[in-house]
Amino acid sequence: MLRWFARRLLLAVPVVLGVVTISFILMHLAPGDPARSALGEKADPAAVAALRHQWGLDKTLPAQYVSYLNQLLHGDLGTSLYYHTSITTLMAQRLPVTLALIVMSAVLASLISIPLASRSASRPNGATSFVIRLFNAVIQGSPTFFVGSMLILFLGVRVAIFPAGGYPSGFGARAWALVLPALTIALSIVPLLVRGLRAAMIESLGSEYVAFARSKGLPESPIRHRYVLRNAGISGVSILGIQVGALASGALVIEQVFAIPGMGSMLMTGILNRDYAVVQACTLMFGLVVVVVYLVTDLVYARLDPRARLS
Amino acid sequence: MTRTKTLRGAVVVVAATALAACSSSSGGTSTSGGSPTSGGSLVMARADEATSLLPSVPTDNASIWIIEELYDTLTTPAQDGKGVTPSLATSWKQSADKLSWTFHMRTDAKFTNGQPVTSADVVFSIKQNQKADAPFSFIDSVVTKMDTPDAHTVVFHTKEPWAPLPADMALYANSIVPKNYAGMSASAFASSPIGSGPFKFKNWTKGSSLTIVKNAKYWKKGTPRLDSVEFTVVPDSNTRSTQLASGQIGINEYPANSSIKSLQNQPNISVNTFPSSEVDYLGMNTRRKPLSDLNVRKAISQAIDKDAILKAVLYGYGKVANAYLSPTTWAHDSSLKANTYDVAAAKATLAKSSVPHGFSTTITIPSGDQNSSSEAQLVQSDLAKIGINVTIKTLDPAALVTAKHAGNFDMAFGLYTTDIVDPDEIARFAGTYDGGVQTLYSGFKSAQMDKLAATASRASDQSTRKAAYDQMQQIMANNVPYVTLFYVPGVYSYSKKVHGFQPGATGNYFLEKVWMSK
Numbered sequence: 001m002l003r004w005f006a007r008r009l010l011l012a013v014p015v016v017l018g019v020v021t022i023s024f025i026l027m028h029l030a031p032g033d034p035a036r037s038a039l040g041e042k043a044d045p046a047a048v049a050a051l052r053h054q055w056g057l058d059k060t061l062p063a064q065y066v067s068y069l070n071q072l073l074h075g076d077l078g079t080s081l082y083y084h085t086s087i088t089t090l091m092a093q094r095l096p097v098t099l100a101l102i103v104m105s106a107v108l109a110s111l112i113s114i115p116l117a118s119r120s121a122s123r124p125n126g127a128t129s130f131v132i133r134l135f136n137a138v139i140q141g142s143p144t145f146f147v148g149s150m151l152i153l154f155l156g157v158r159v160a161i162f163p164a165g166g167y168p169s170g171f172g173a174r175a176w177a178l179v180l181p182a183l184t185i186a187l188s189i190v191p192l193l194v195r196g197l198r199a200a201m202i203e204s205l206g207s208e209y210v211a212f213a214r215s216k217g218l219p220e221s222p223i224r225h226r227y228v229l230r231n232a233g234i235s236g237v238s239i240l241g242i243q244v245g246a247l248a249s250g251a252l253v254i255e256q257v258f259a260i261p262g263m264g265s266m267l268m269t270g271i272l273n274r275d276y277a278v279v280q281a282c283t284l285m286f287g288l289v290v291v292v293v294y295l296v297t298d299l300v301y302a303r304l305d306p307r308a309r310l311s
Numbered sequence: 312m313t314r315t316k317t318l319r320g321a322v323v324v325v326a327a328t329a330l331a332a333c334s335s336s337s338g339g340t341s342t343s344g345g346s347p348t349s350g351g352s353l354v355m356a357r358a359d360e361a362t363s364l365l366p367s368v369p370t371d372n373a374s375i376w377i378i379e380e381l382y383d384t385l386t387t388p389a390q391d392g393k394g395v396t397p398s399l400a401t402s403w404k405q406s407a408d409k410l411s412w413t414f415h416m417r418t419d420a421k422f423t424n425g426q427p428v429t430s431a432d433v434v435f436s437i438k439q440n441q442k443a444d445a446p447f448s449f450i451d452s453v454v455t456k457m458d459t460p461d462a463h464t465v466v467f468h469t470k471e472p473w474a475p476l477p478a479d480m481a482l483y484a485n486s487i488v489p490k491n492y493a494g495m496s497a498s499a500f501a502s503s504p505i506g507s508g509p510f511k512f513k514n515w516t517k518g519s520s521l522t523i524v525k526n527a528k529y530w531k532k533g534t535p536r537l538d539s540v541e542f543t544v545v546p547d548s549n550t551r552s553t554q555l556a557s558g559q560i561g562i563n564e565y566p567a568n569s570s571i572k573s574l575q576n577q578p579n580i581s582v583n584t585f586p587s588s589e590v591d592y593l594g595m596n597t598r599r600k601p602l603s604d605l606n607v608r609k610a611i612s613q614a615i616d617k618d619a620i621l622k623a624v625l626y627g628y629g630k631v632a633n634a635y636l637s638p639t640t641w642a643h644d645s646s647l648k649a650n651t652y653d654v655a656a657a658k659a660t661l662a663k664s665s666v667p668h669g670f671s672t673t674i675t676i677p678s679g680d681q682n683s684s685s686e687a688q689l690v691q692s693d694l695a696k697i698g699i700n701v702t703i704k705t706l707d708p709a710a711l712v713t714a715k716h717a718g719n720f721d722m723a724f725g726l727y728t729t730d731i732v733d734p735d736e737i738a739r740f741a742g743t744y745d746g747g748v749q750t751l752y753s754g755f756k757s758a759q760m761d762k763l764a765a766t767a768s769r770a771s772d773q774s775t776r777k778a779a780y781d782q783m784q785q786i787m788a789n790n791v792p793y794v795t796l797f798y799v800p801g802v803y804s805y806s807k808k809v810h811g812f813q814p815g816a817t818g819n820y821f822l823e824k825v826w827m828s829k
Contacts, residue, residue, distance in 0.1 A: 032709030036716070038362075039446040040370030042730075042740060042747055050444040083517065084363050084501065093517055149549050157557045164557045165550040166543060167519045259356075259545035261518030268546075269360070274709045 008298070012291045019287035023280050024068060028061055032274040034081045055081060068280070077284075078277030082269065087281045090266060095285060097167070098255070098262035100175075102247050102289070104182035105189075106240060112190050113236070117197035118224065121232075124202055132194065140191040144250055148184040148257040155180060165258040181258040185250040189243045196239045200232035207231075234304050241297030245290050349536045351827035353809065355562040356545040356554055361521060364512065365501040366486035367439040370446045372818060375483045377542060379819050380523055382486035382506035385414055385433065385465075386477050388732040392588065392639040392816025395481045395732055399428060399507070403480075405771060409472035414480070416463040420530045422489050423511040430459035435490040437467075447484040450736065472769040474776065478733030509535040509823035519544060535823035555580060555804060561827070562805040562812065568626040574804050581807055584800035585814045588639045588729040588737065590632055593674075593690065593794040594715075595722050598754040602672070602721060606664035608791040612650040613657035614697045615690055617796055624685045628802060632795040634784040635741055639798075639816035641773075642734035642780035649788045649795075657697045669698025674722045677708040683724050686796075715752040725751060726799070732817060734780055735768045742783055755792030 035051040036043075052058050056067070071078055077087035120129040139147070156164030162180045204210060205228055213223045255264030263282050270278030361374040366382060369375065386395035386403070400414040420428040434457045441451045453473050458466040467476060479485065487507065492500035504512050509531065510523040524539040543560065545551045548567040555563045556577060566574055566582065575582050595602045595611070602608060617631045633649035636642050661667060674690060676683040684703075691701040701722075706714060714720050729737035739746025743764055744756040760783055767779035801814055811824045 030707065030710060031713040032707065033713055036712060037709060038370070039444075041712075041727075042449070043370070043446040044449050047444050047446060047448055054444060082362055084365075084368065084498070085517065090517060145547075149547075149553075152550060152553050157553050160557060164553045164559055165545060165547070166554065166559065169516075256546045257550055259519075259543065259547065259550055261516070261544065265518060265544070265546060272708055 008295055012295070015291055016284070016287055020069070020072065020280065020284055021065075023283040024065055024276075027274075027276050027279050028064070030274070033057075034274040034276060037273040037275075038081060068277075072284075077281040080270075080275055080278050082273045082275040082278065087277055090278070091263075091281060091285065094261060094263045094266050097260060098248075098251050098264065099289070101178055101182055101185065101251050101255070101260065101262060102244065104178055105185035105247050105250070106244070108182050108186035109189050109193055110236070110240065112186060113193035113197055114229070116190075117194045117232075118201060118229065120194065121198045121201035121205060121228075122224075124198075136191040136194055139187050144184055144188045144253055145257050147187055148181065148254055151180050151184055152258070165260075167259065167261050177258075178260070181251075181254045181260055184254050184257075185247055188250050189240075189246055192243065193236060193239055197232050197236045200235040201228055204228045204231045230304065234301060237297060237300050237304065241293055241301075244293040248286050248289060345828065347536055347811065347826040348828065349826070350538055351536075352539045352541065353537050353562065353822075353825065353827060354541045354543060354560040355564060356543045356551045356560045357564040358544075358546055358548065358551070360518065360544040361515075361542070363501055364504045364515075365497060366436070366484050366488060367442065367445045367447070368501070373542075376818055376820050377521065377523065378483045378486055379508070380510045380540070380822050381504055381508045381512055382483075382488065383420065383428070383508050384482070384486050385416070385480040388478075388481050388815050388817045388819060390813060390815045390821065392586065392732050393641045395477050398481075399433075399487060400480070403477050405472075405474075405476075409769075409771060411466055411468045412473075412476045414465045414467070416465070417530065418463055420507050421528060422493070422505050422507045423526055423528070424489070424493055424505050426489055426493065427462075428487060428507050429462045429490075430465045431462070432487050432490045433457075433465045434459060436487045437485060439488070440484045445484065447482060447730070450479050450482055450484065450731070453479075472771065474768055474771050475731065475733035475735040478731040478735070482731050484730075510540065513539070529823070531823065536826040537822065540822055552804070555806065558806070560806075561809045562803060564803055566802060566804045568624075568628050568802070571626060571628065571802065571804070579807050580804055581809075582802070582804045583812075584628060584802050586639050586816050587799065587801040587814075587818065588637045588816050589726055589799040589801075590635065590637050590728075590741070591629075591724065591726045591796045591799055592632075592635075592751065593722060593796060594720075594725050594751050595753055595791075595793055596718060596720055597792055598718055599721060601664065601666045601670055604665045605790065606660050607666060607670075608794075609650055610657045610661035610664065610697060611694065611699070612791050612794045613653050613660060614699075615693050615794060615796075616652050618652070620686055620689045621797055623689060624682050625797060625799065629797040629799045632798050633788065635787045635795050636734055636738060636780060636784055637729070637798050640729065640732070640734045640737070642738065642767075642777060642784075644781045644784045647781075647784050647788055650791065654696055661697050661699075669700065671700040671702070672721045673702045673704050674724075675704045675706050675711060675714065675720045676724065677711050678705045679708070686724060716748065718749075718752065718754060720752070723752070724796075725793075727751065728818075730817065734776075735764070738767065738780060738783055739764050742787055750792050753792035755790060757786060757790070760786055 035048045039048055039051060077091060080087055080090060116132050120132045123129055152164050155162050163177050167174060167177055210223060210227055213227055251262060252264035252267060255262045263285060266278060267282040357373055359373040361377050362371055363369045363374055364378060366378050383399045385398060385400040387398040389396050399416050399420055401417050403412055403414045405412050422428060437451055437457060441448055453469050454467050455470055456468040489505055493505055509526055509529045511526045513522040513524045515521040520541050520543045522539055522541045525535050525537060551563040552566055552570055554560045571582050574580055595608055597603050621627060621629055621631060634644045634647040674687045676687050687703045691703060694701050715723060727741050741751055743760050744750050763779045763783045767776045770776050805812060808828050810826050814820050
């Protein structure tokens with residue numbers, strides 16, 4: 001177990017290094033000048049050149065790459081050229097918000113998908129199952145920004161239970177403000193989860209161990225929870241794990257719609273203004289999140305399925 | 312100043328219309344609200360976040376318009392943009408030899424740390440904006456020396472006679488900060504700024520909101536009326552609209568044009584446009600063939616149906632432009648004869664050119680900008696009528712800026728605004744090769760334009776200046792290095808509880824005049 005974990009961690013190093021290198025190269029090869037962005041269209045070319053020099057952008061690309069890596073190794077994410085602030089400070093404010101959003105979406109997605117899937121699997125051709133499949137199709141066909149706007153309109157303005165976007169102060173108010181955006185992101189992966197879980201449950205319901213449990217005279221409910229859901233859950237966990245990347249990119253769009261000050265809006269501003277260090281730091285963080293989640297998924301998978309040995 | 316078009320919200324414009332259409336109707340845009348009362352907290356939602364509150368650093372409007380609430384300048388732009396009014400300076404005068412300006416300052420102004428505002432603070436502040444890497448250093452480059460005969464008098468010595476100086480002193484980048492940043496480092500000062508303006512800084516949660524509170528000791532007695540103003544960052548224009556409808560915010564900056572009509576139908580919301588100095592244009596690269604041919608450029612300007620684009624894309628919010636100086640400046644020439652829309656004339660002009668049977672060219676637009684995309688398609692179909700085949704190319708916004716600077720484009724849209732109320736800055740920036748970006752990237756060069764700009768800034772008599780600016784506008788209309796498209800106003804929607812909100816032509820909010828009814 002420990003050796004397995006160490007090996008996985010070691011394997012994550014080249015992945016993270018790859019993410020850092022590729023984002024560095026792509027960002028610097030894309031045309032656009034952060035100094036010009038910061039100083040505006042009217043500034044003298046001399047002022048732009050002075051700022052480029054101050055930021056070290058007049059050095060060669062390999063030299064910039066080496067100094068960037070050196071910085072990273074010292075735990076310094078650099079300074080935002082646009083916000084004139086250390087990225088570590090920005091990240092400390094933004095990362096927890098996005099992480100909370102992703103975790104909440106994953107929880108909501110599971111809470112919605114499991115009952116829907118088991119309901120649908122119990123009578124695969126019934127009317128309820130049809131309605132659930134229709135719901136799935138509609139949700140999957142609607143872009144997240146549209147779903148988000150509609151949720152704001154109905155639950156934020158019409159019924160006014162939730163704030164219509166924004167991020168107030170205070171823990172409770174903030175958690176409450178994250179519900180609608182988390183729900184929007186959750187809905188984007190619900191169709192996939194329901195479909196996967198449903199198929200796995202139907203398969204499991206028809207399996208010999210379920211037939212055996214039934215013939216033993218066990219009631220339906222423990223059969224479902226102890227046998228069917230647990231076995232189907234294995235596929236659910238792997239779908240959810242793989243979808244974390246999608247949740248993260250969903251957060252990127254949805255943070256804009258709901259005015260949530262997470263990494264999404266920071267990354268967006270960073271890209272538009274060629275704020276190299278911000279984009280690289282955000283990519284690095286998203287990369288780390290995905291790597292960690294894959295690791296956790298494997299752990300959970302092994303816990304649920306003893307056949308998947310951690311060696 | 313830079314103005315980011317609402318790129319990020321572009322995808323949801325359709326949803327915005329759908330949502331707003333769901334609202335009930337009645338009401339109008341009346342703004343009467345009885346006599347002004349004090350108190351209240353205003354929340355204003357804006358698309359972009361401020362980048363820095365250090366006056367000499369930022370160029371984005373989100374920062375500039377907050378800076379103007381925190382600090383004072385020697386002079387202030389008049390609401391209509393036609394001149395400046397006293398602020399920290401009560402009077403100013405140019406010397407007899409025209410080579411210096413003397414400003415007399417008020418004695419009752421204090422910074423929020425209690426320190427009086429003195430001439431030494433002015434000298435320090437202007438020097439910050441003269442530093443090499445300051446974006447607006449070019450505005451103050453004419454000032455060679457500053458003297459402080461006493462604590463409340465400043466003398467600016469200029470390289471040459473310089474009429475625009477009082478207007479230059481109203482620029483946000485020339486805001487007055489305490490000398491030596493009151494003993495703080497620049498970055499420490501930026502995170503807890505001290506000014507003498509109507510509001511003082513309270514806190515800033517990056518990415519989310521920035522709050523300023525009433526400066527109870529503001530020298531203009533009786534103002535401000537509001538207790539506090541919170542600026543929130545809400546990138547999506549649709550979300551800003553729904554927040555206004557739900558009462559969560561008081562002012563929505565830049566509602567999507569497509570949503571304005573339905574916003575106007577909501578009972579508790581006002582929508583108003585304010586004259587702004589923004590001019591939208593279609594730029595042409597005159598270094599490239601056949602755009603180097605005057606007849607080709609003229610034909611293009613005659614073939615574009617600006618009225619139709621204004622209606623379709625800007626929903627009528629704006630005016631068709633002719634003279635390159637906007638109507639918000641006194642130098643604007645409303646009688647200018649410009650190339651008007653006339654397809655037959657456009658064909659005739661093209662027939663006289665080097666490419667009588669038409670040619671192929673491109674328009675490059677920034678990705679994600681819905682308005683530019685629609686405008687480009689309309690221009691494409693207009694130009695097809697006279698035999699010009701236009702391909703629309705899309706480029707990432709930052710990459711497009713680089714391409715424009717490098718002269719790597721045929722045609723591209725753009726906009727310009729002025730930062731000072733004197734016509735000097737924008738007349739040079741948009742009309743001369745060395746006054747900014749090679750005449751808005753067109754590469755158009757005219758020694759006569761340079762001479763006229765110099766005449767206008769050296770002369771202190773208004774009629775001489777106006778005559779020079781009129782001539783400059785005519786030269787631009789004759790040479791068409793770019794097609795001026797529209798004069799675009801600033802648009803705000805706000806709760807009917809908000810009164811007295813009237814931004815100036817350079818965008819200043821003038822929040823000290825705003826009050827809220829219960």
